[in-house]
Each structure stands twice: as structure tokens, then as C-alpha cells.
Amino acid sequence: MRSRPYGRLMTAVLCAVSLFGVTALSACSSSTASAGGGGDKITLGFSAWPGWFPWQVAEEQGLFKKNNVNIELKYFDSYTDSINALSTGAIDGNSQTLNDTLAAVSGGAKETIILVNDNSTGNDKIIARDGINSIADLKGKKVAVEQGLVDHYLLLLALREANMTEKDVQLVPMETGAAAAAFKGGQVDAVGAFQPFADTALSRQGSKALATSAEFPGAIPDHLALKADLVKSKPQLAQALVNTWFDTIKWIKDNKDKATEIMAKRGGSTVEAYKAFDSGTTIFTLQQNLDAFTPGTTPEHLNHQAQSVVDFMMSTGLTQKAPSLDGLFDDTFVKAVPKS
Structure with a gap:
């Protein structure tokens, strides 16, 4: 991907x-x-x-x-x-x-x-574990994302909209497929991923998408x-x-x-x-x-x-x-x- x-x-x-x-x-x-x-x-x-x-x-x-x-x-x-x-x-x-x-x-x-x-228009997603219900809730949490990749960009856009920056989270640099697997395995609290890796992440029980590319038209x-x-x-x-x-x-x-x-x-x-x-x-x-x-x-x-x-x-x-x-x-x- x-x-x-x-x-x-x-x-x-x-x-x-x-x-x-x-x-x-x-x-x-x-x-x-x-x-x-x-x-x-x-x-x-x-x-x-x-x-x-x-x-x-x-x-x-x-x-x-x-x-x-x-x-x-x-x-x-x-x-x-x-x-x-x-x-x-x-x-x-x-x-x-x-x-x-x-x-x-x-x-x-x-x-x-x-x-x-x-x-x-939705296939790029920021996904979080059960108990994290908003981007604001990511403060201090481990977020796996591939640095410089499109979903790192999406994460930064979502953080900015919530009046936050990358410094407000614990960024865990990781290749996208590995990041989705790490999230599924409970090693991190959230992940930025695109399809089909997003589906891998969403297979973790209780997980949910906090933000998607659908919310940032044309981005x-x-x-x-x-x-x-x-x-x-x-x-x-x-x-x-x-x-x-x-x-x-x-x-x-x-x-x-x-x-x-x-x-x-x-x-x-x-x-x-x-x-x-x-x-x-x-x-x-x-x-x-x-x-x-x-x-x-x-x-x-x-x-x-x-x-x-x-x-x-x-x-x-x-x-x-x-x-x-x-x-x-x-x-x-x-x-x-x-x-x-």
C-alpha cells in the first residue's frame, strides 16, 4: 500500500x-x-x-x-x-x-x-482503541504512523483541528502495515492507516475511526x-x-x-x-x-x-x-x- x-x-x-x-x-x-x-x-x-x-x-x-x-x-x-x-x-x-x-x-x-x-474520501483513517472517543483523547497516547506518509499528514490535520500538535501525542514511527498490526495486537493506542490496513486495525475489538479523509475534502x-x-x-x-x-x-x-x-x-x-x-x-x-x-x-x-x-x-x-x-x-x- x-x-x-x-x-x-x-x-x-x-x-x-x-x-x-x-x-x-x-x-x-x-x-x-x-x-x-x-x-x-x-x-x-x-x-x-x-x-x-x-x-x-x-x-x-x-x-x-x-x-x-x-x-x-x-x-x-x-x-x-x-x-x-x-x-x-x-x-x-x-x-x-x-x-x-x-x-x-x-x-x-x-x-x-x-x-x-x-x-x-474516507479510505485514510485515524483509528483508536476502545475508550478513546475523540482526537482530544489522544493526548499523551501512543499513536503509530509512518512518518512523512499521507496518514501522518492526516493525523497532523486532525490534531490541528483539535487545537493540538504532534507534541501532544507519543508518536510511534512505523511502516503502515506494521503499524496496523501493532495496533491490532494492542501495542499502541491509535494508528494512522489507509485501506486495506485500516480494516486490519478496525478488526481490533472496540476500535473506531476518530477521523478520516472524508472530513478533509480535497486534502x-x-x-x-x-x-x-x-x-x-x-x-x-x-x-x-x-x-x-x-x-x-x-x-x-x-x-x-x-x-x-x-x-x-x-x-x-x-x-x-x-x-x-x-x-x-x-x-x-x-x-x-x-x-x-x-x-x-x-x-x-x-x-x-x-x-x-x-x-x-x-x-x-x-x-x-x-x-x-x-x-x-x-x-x-x-x-x-x-x-x-
């Missing part, structure tokens, strides 16, 4: 960009940079999040081929590894959260967001990010990927049962369990993409949300350097999607 310790990501990025320099970074990316629709193969990464499983459907139903994309779809068991792979140029694109992309960019990675896959957008130089040199490829995504969403709508079966299998869950994730992840339509890319002053607009995330990351010490937002968002491709 989405699992990326901030420290490990920054180390990988800084090693690629600062320590070894531009030459090493270019060498790292040279094997994948020469890609195009129907040309050399490119590598697209994704990991276990409901909003990214449609890529598996695209591959199995030949929708990449339909759009003349020669692609290696690379599934990462560890979201951490997928983030690092894009940051260092080992892959050409990846599906990832906005705050994780901003963390990578602040470390020197050159990435461009060309598509919004989804928004988390956790997930998207497709490509290497910035690839977007510039191969715009036809970027367009083909975006077209494939919307072809896939249409195919899923028209073949719901088969699509759910494919996505559940990729996620290692049953069809029944996967269906329960639906409401917690909102797949964006083309119009929602167009609206999100349009500059605005509400959380529904990517530029506004990005600035909010940057301000928050700086104020909480998640990053020491504010990333530049110049060129981060490119709406060219969602604007050019053929209207069906």
Missing part, C-alpha cells in the same frame, strides 16, 4: 540530485527516457491503492495497446519504492499523492502532474506524475497515457463486475471487501480533472491545495525547503482528451 518514509525518500532524491550530480541522474534515467506512443517501452509504476488499480484493468484489457502505448506496468509492493524510483528516474511515471510529490520536488526531483486519478488528491523532461520531449506519450486512463474508466463503468474482479485480485482482497472501499476513494471524471487543474482558491483546486500542503509541511517540519510549484501542474492533456 501507499507507504513511504519521508527520510528514505529524501535520501534517495538527494543522492540522485545532489551527491552524484546531473550526470548520474541522467544516466539513471537514460534507459527509459526515449519513449513514445508505439515507440520504445516506458515504465509506469503504481501500488496498492484503490484509485490506482484501474491501471491493472488497462493492461489486462489491452487499452494501453489501443492507444499505441508500449508500456511496462510495474507494480510495487512498497509505495516507498515507487516514489523513490520516480524520484531517481528509474521509472518514467508513477501514481502518487500530492504531498508525496511535493516532498520529492522539494528534494530536487523534476516531476509534472498531468492527471488526477482520485481523491481519498489527499492522488495523481499521475511523469518525469518533467519526458512530458516536454514526448507530449504525445503523455496524451496517450491520459487517454488510456479515461478509456479505462469508461470500460470499468461498462463492465463493473469484471473490473472489480481484476482490481480486487491485484489488491489481494476479495471482491466483497474491495466493493467496501468504493465510497472511500472517488475516481475523478474528466470534468473533475478540468476543475481541479483550473486555478482557484478552494481545496478542490490543485494549486490551492498544493500551497496549503507546502505551508503545512513547512510549519510542521516535514520539509525544510518549500518546493517550487512552477510547472508542476500541466492541464494540456486532460484538456485534449477526445470527447466521447
Whole structure:
């Protein structure tokens, strides 16, 4: 699942960009940079999040081929590894959260967001044991969370809303799957986790979700990010990927049962369990993409949300350097999607 310790990501990025320099970074990316629709193969990464499983459907139903994309779809068991792979140029694109992309960019990675896959609308959760009934009740309690990960961000948002800070709890840094297991085993009082690890945590008797991403609309957008130089040199490829995504969403709508079966299998869950994730992840339509890319002053607009995330990351010490937002968002491709 989405699992990326901030420290490990920054180390990988800084090693690629600062320590070894531009030459090493270019060498790292040279094997994948020469890609195009129907040309050399490119590598697209994704990991276990409901909003990214449609890529598996695209591959199995030949929708990449339909759009003349020669692609290696690379599934990462560890979201951490997928983030690092894009940051260092080992892959050409990846599906990832906005705050994780901003963390990578602040470390020197050159990435461009060309598509919004989804928004988390409940599948990220802060879960507590029996007897803890509010965020305020977490004061002094042990809370397991993966530092720098999206649910660390969610925890900080929830604490701020309760007029608290991270200093008011005993933060227990732990990989998300291990954190959910530790909570289930009674080793900590609360946990920040996303699906399906959230369900693992909720299997502890008496446990409950104190806060979810549904309470912070627009705070956790997930998207497709490509290497910035690839977007510039191969715009036809970027367009083909975006077209494939919307072809896939249409195919899923028209073949719901088969699509759910494919996505559940990729996620290692049953069809029944996967269906329960639906409401917690909102797949964006083309119009929602167009609206999100349009500059605005509400959380529904990517530029506004990005600035909010940057301000928050700086104020909480998640990053020491504010990333530049110049060129981060490119709406060219969602604007050019053929209207069906």
C-alpha cells in the first residue's frame, strides 16, 4: 500500500540530485527516457491503492495497446519504492499523492502532474482503541504512523483541528502495515492507516475511526506524475497515457463486475471487501480533472491545495525547503482528451 518514509525518500532524491550530480541522474534515467506512443517501452509504476488499480484493468484489457502505448506496468509492493524510483528516474511515471510529490520536488526531483486519478474520501483513517472517543483523547497516547506518509499528514490535520500538535501525542514511527498490526495486537493506542490496513486495525475489538479523509475534502488528491523532461520531449506519450486512463474508466463503468474482479485480485482482497472501499476513494471524471487543474482558491483546486500542503509541511517540519510549484501542474492533456 501507499507507504513511504519521508527520510528514505529524501535520501534517495538527494543522492540522485545532489551527491552524484546531473550526470548520474541522467544516466539513471537514460534507459527509459526515449519513449513514445508505439515507440520504445516506458515504465509506469503504481501500488496498492484503490484509485490506482484501474491501471491493472488497462493492461489486462489491452487499452494501453489501443492507444499505441508500449508500456511496462510495474507494480510495487512498497509505495516507498515507487516514489523513490520516480524520484531517481528509474521509472518514467508513477501514481502518487500530492504531498508525496511535493516532498520529492522539494528534494530536487523534476516531476509534472498531468492527471488526477482520485481523491481519498474516507479510505485514510485515524483509528483508536476502545475508550478513546475523540482526537482530544489522544493526548499523551501512543499513536503509530509512518512518518512523512499521507496518514501522518492526516493525523497532523486532525490534531490541528483539535487545537493540538504532534507534541501532544507519543508518536510511534512505523511502516503502515506494521503499524496496523501493532495496533491490532494492542501495542499502541491509535494508528494512522489507509485501506486495506485500516480494516486490519478496525478488526481490533472496540476500535473506531476518530477521523478520516472524508472530513478533509480535497486534502489527499492522488495523481499521475511523469518525469518533467519526458512530458516536454514526448507530449504525445503523455496524451496517450491520459487517454488510456479515461478509456479505462469508461470500460470499468461498462463492465463493473469484471473490473472489480481484476482490481480486487491485484489488491489481494476479495471482491466483497474491495466493493467496501468504493465510497472511500472517488475516481475523478474528466470534468473533475478540468476543475481541479483550473486555478482557484478552494481545496478542490490543485494549486490551492498544493500551497496549503507546502505551508503545512513547512510549519510542521516535514520539509525544510518549500518546493517550487512552477510547472508542476500541466492541464494540456486532460484538456485534449477526445470527447466521447
